[in-house]
Amino acid sequence: MRSLNQITETALAGQFPDISEGVQLFTEAPLQNLMALGNILRQKQHPDNKVTWIIDRNVNITNICLSGCKFCNFYRTAHQEDAYITTLHEYFRKIDEMQQLGGNQLLLQGGMHPRLGLDFYQQLFHDLKQHFPTLRLHALGPPEVVHLANMESLSFKEVLQQLVNAGLDSLPGAGAEILTERVRRFLSPVKCSAQEWLDVMRAAHELDLTTSATMMFGHIETVEERVQHLIALRTLQSEKPAGHKGFLNFIPWPFQDENTLLKEKYGVTNKVTPEEYIRMIALSRIMLPNIPHIQASWLTVGKETAQLSLHAGANDFGSIMIEENVVSVAGATNTFDAPGIRQAIRDAGFIPVQRDQDFRYIP
Numbered sequence: 001m002r003s004l005n006q007i008t009e010t011a012l013a014g015q016f017p018d019i020s021e022g023v024q025l026f027t028e029a030p031l032q033n034l035m036a037l038g039n040i041l042r043q044k045q046h047p048d049n050k051v052t053w054i055i056d057r058n059v060n061i062t063n064i065c066l067s068g069c070k071f072c073n074f075y076r077t078a079h080q081e082d083a084y085i086t087t088l089h090e091y092f093r094k095i096d097e098m099q100q101l102g103g104n105q106l107l108l109q110g111g112m113h114p115r116l117g118l119d120f121y122q123q124l125f126h127d128l129k130q131h132f133p134t135l136r137l138h139a140l141g142p143p144e145v146v147h148l149a150n151m152e153s154l155s156f157k158e159v160l161q162q163l164v165n166a167g168l169d170s171l172p173g174a175g176a177e178i179l180t181e182r183v184r185r186f187l188s189p190v191k192c193s194a195q196e197w198l199d200v201m202r203a204a205h206e207l208d209l210t211t212s213a214t215m216m217f218g219h220i221e222t223v224e225e226r227v228q229h230l231i232a233l234r235t236l237q238s239e240k241p242a243g244h245k246g247f248l249n250f251i252p253w254p255f256q257d258e259n260t261l262l263k264e265k266y267g268v269t270n271k272v273t274p275e276e277y278i279r280m281i282a283l284s285r286i287m288l289p290n291i292p293h294i295q296a297s298w299l300t301v302g303k304e305t306a307q308l309s310l311h312a313g314a315n316d317f318g319s320i321m322i323e324e325n326v327v328s329v330a331g332a333t334n335t336f337d338a339p340g341i342r343q344a345i346r347d348a349g350f351i352p353v354q355r356d357q358d359f360r361y362i363p
Ligand code: SF4
Pocket: 065, 066, 067, 068, 069, 072, 073, 074, 075, 110, 111, 112, 143, 188, 191
């Protein structure tokens, strides 16, 4: 076994620590050492002391979903009273509100609806773009792409290409949870497998579609499985065609347990402490030298922990809160407006810079 110092040297040289080294760093390195290493690696990639943030708006296309993930309290069956499909009128109203706040990107997420096919999403994207030609659509995610590919008997790449033709600008890394089959079989057996999630992202990278990656941790996974998740992402990233964007950012967040089946029936609660979260941020920076941006999820961990994360490897603060449903329903209650997020970044010792989905600065 290599010493922590030797593993640190590997990371500082920009090389990839392996699985056992990642586990060793996470479980044995003193917090201040792990934070310092994450911070040094972040400074190497982003020496300008800037922390980015974005104004976007999460609108849910539908809450009807056949997946039934045990950690999700958002989904409904089609027959439930409060099941919905968002109307065009609602989108237009919400986009108007967002644009008045200075945002221009819609994060469109929803469930795996049993009947809505590719033509529904193509029409939706087309209608939104026709009404708001400069609007950016960061929409769906690998589970929906796999679901649509199965419904339409198309390849992942064909589905993505048709969505891009209709107006899709970038693909969120939603539905990753933990990318190991053991965890997914228990948490979300109907949803795409880990391999399918990665295959959709591979197809997106071949099309040079901007993507992000996520991880929801702190439920039934082991530390080793968290590290496997990071290594799967970094391996895929290193396979992307030269010059293509691939994953631009990585967003880890702790499982939000309130009102979820996972808590109510299986007794699994979120036990992630602020220290553990900051360790995960630092480990993410160390294990993912080929993914440029690491986002602190202030929505799920709160302002203070997110601010500390900026000293452990994170360089992005995510979006102000206009609307978000899945983690809000499950207990995340933090909020920020634009002045608040800028002040929080300044208070942490950094320069706030507004960005778009491709991490281009907005003056
Ligand atoms: S997390 Fe997504 S896929 Fe799973 S049940 Fe909820 S809406 Fe459906």
